[in-house]
Amino acid sequence: MAGPRPGLRRDTQETRDRLLAAVGELLAESGPTFGLPELARRGGVATATAYRHFESIHDAHREFLLQLTGRLTDRLQSVPPTWTPRRRFDAACERWAEQAADWGPAAVHIRSWRGFLERVHLGDEPTGALYAALEPIVRDLIEHGELPDQDVEYAVLVWITMFDERVIVDLRESKGWPLQRLARVLGRSVLSALGGTAT
Amino acid sequence: MAGPRPGLRRDTQETRDRLLAAVGELLAESGPTFGLPELARRGGVATATAYRHFESIHDAHREFLLQLTGRLTDRLQSVPPTWTPRRRFDAACERWAEQAADWGPAAVHIRSWRGFLERVHLGDEPTGALYAALEPIVRDLIEHGELPDQDVEYAVLVWITMFDERVIVDLRESKGWPLQRLARVLGRSVLSALGGTAT
Structure with a gap:
């Protein structure tokens, strides 16, 4: 269940994991005060990439x-x-x-x-x-x-x-x-x- | 502790209590999705009155x-x-x-x-x-x-x-x-x- 999502390419899965790790870091540091652009920065990806993975920041929270x-x-x-x-x-x-x-x-x-x-x-x-x-x-x-x-x-x-x-x-x-x-x-x-x- | 706030006029205290009761109703109905204008409507007061009681909706949550x-x-x-x-x-x-x-x-x-x-x-x-x-x-x-x-x-x-x-x-x-x-x-x-x- 915690493993990779079926159907995701390996590099896409890696980006997703990096973004989810960034969700955890930002939440622990300052609570749910950040948006997808800040999440993208922390994960080292373009904002558009973050939007491809998550519909909204709430979606990112839920996936985390x-x-x-x-x-x-x-x-x-x-x-x-x-x-x-x-x-x-x-x-x-x-x-x-x-x-x-x-x-x-x-x-x-x-x-x-x-x-x-x-x-x-x-x-x-x-x-x-x-x-x-x-x-x-x-x-x-x-x-x-x-x-x-x-x-x-x-x-x-x-x-x-x-x-x-x-x-x-x-x-x-x-x-x-x-x-x-x-x-x-x-x-x-x-x-x-x-x-x-x-x- | 749960009693009236010292220094508030009686009608002001009544308005405040009505607004806090409205916070409870709206939260129970639909979670923290409402703002001060909706809270004012539910409490039957003008929006400006709600702003006199609470700096923000988070302030209203905290007071509740x-x-x-x-x-x-x-x-x-x-x-x-x-x-x-x-x-x-x-x-x-x-x-x-x-x-x-x-x-x-x-x-x-x-x-x-x-x-x-x-x-x-x-x-x-x-x-x-x-x-x-x-x-x-x-x-x-x-x-x-x-x-x-x-x-x-x-x-x-x-x-x-x-x-x-x-x-x-x-x-x-x-x-x-x-x-x-x-x-x-x-x-x-x-x-x-x-x-x-x-x-």
Whole structure:
């Protein structure tokens, strides 16, 4: 999902990736205050080229969010399903924290105002894919008795809420927690919130 | 804090309140797509009057957020401190859910991108006042042995993260949960996350 777009020539794909990286840099530096001309300058391409890739700056924001949601989903899905449920959960939390620390300072400026479950129910594909990466881990924890039987949708919502990029950036910057500690503490809070005994 | 502004004449204050109510209506209906002229029309005043109250539409958004944060803080602070810590916590969760259900559909469009702790540390007054309303309840729960001793700042962050207006609106609309259930379930998740035995 986070990979190259089908049908794009390789140099076009490279330009697109460079522009999306520039979206992340500019957002992290100064929020959503720039337009396509400034984005083009940062990406080192002509303004007309930026307009060929994105209809508007909002389109560029959306594509940036799509790319990072895809990346996060890929990282979560690559946790080996043969691991024990608890090890899968811990690894997912760690990868999530790493990802969110990377693009969090950019993404906090343009996050969706819609609820996570609402987006899943509306059939929003990247949100659905993220849900589909988390849900089997929660089910596995329940099946192995590490969590009591419960509303899995609510459980995934609690997980995603606690790993909100704004929370991760806040804990890193306000409390100076290193990523590993942050992933461990947040992960334990999630497991406890869901009725598990987080040790 | 959520009361009238000192130094404003009564009719000026009424106009201001009407305009802030109109900000909430327009945001809930269609997000931050309107300007001061449209806000003035909705509030039933001349455009020039709206400009006398707000420098820009962003200023109107900010004042709206200030007003609702103040209201929330007032409601939380009015929970009697003589109640048992657990009763105080439950009442605070219920009032919070009521408040967030009211202005949540508007506020999700304009929430701060800054982390909660960052805003507290920066000396942002309304965020500090909200923190000051929650912190004694957490300390009380710890002193009475309902929660283990812990980092109170992190505990308040968990509480505020789970009661995010986007989560409350999502649970109401996507799962159809009534407010009381929602407050109870989220409150239990918070207590469990913090190591309490939520019964």
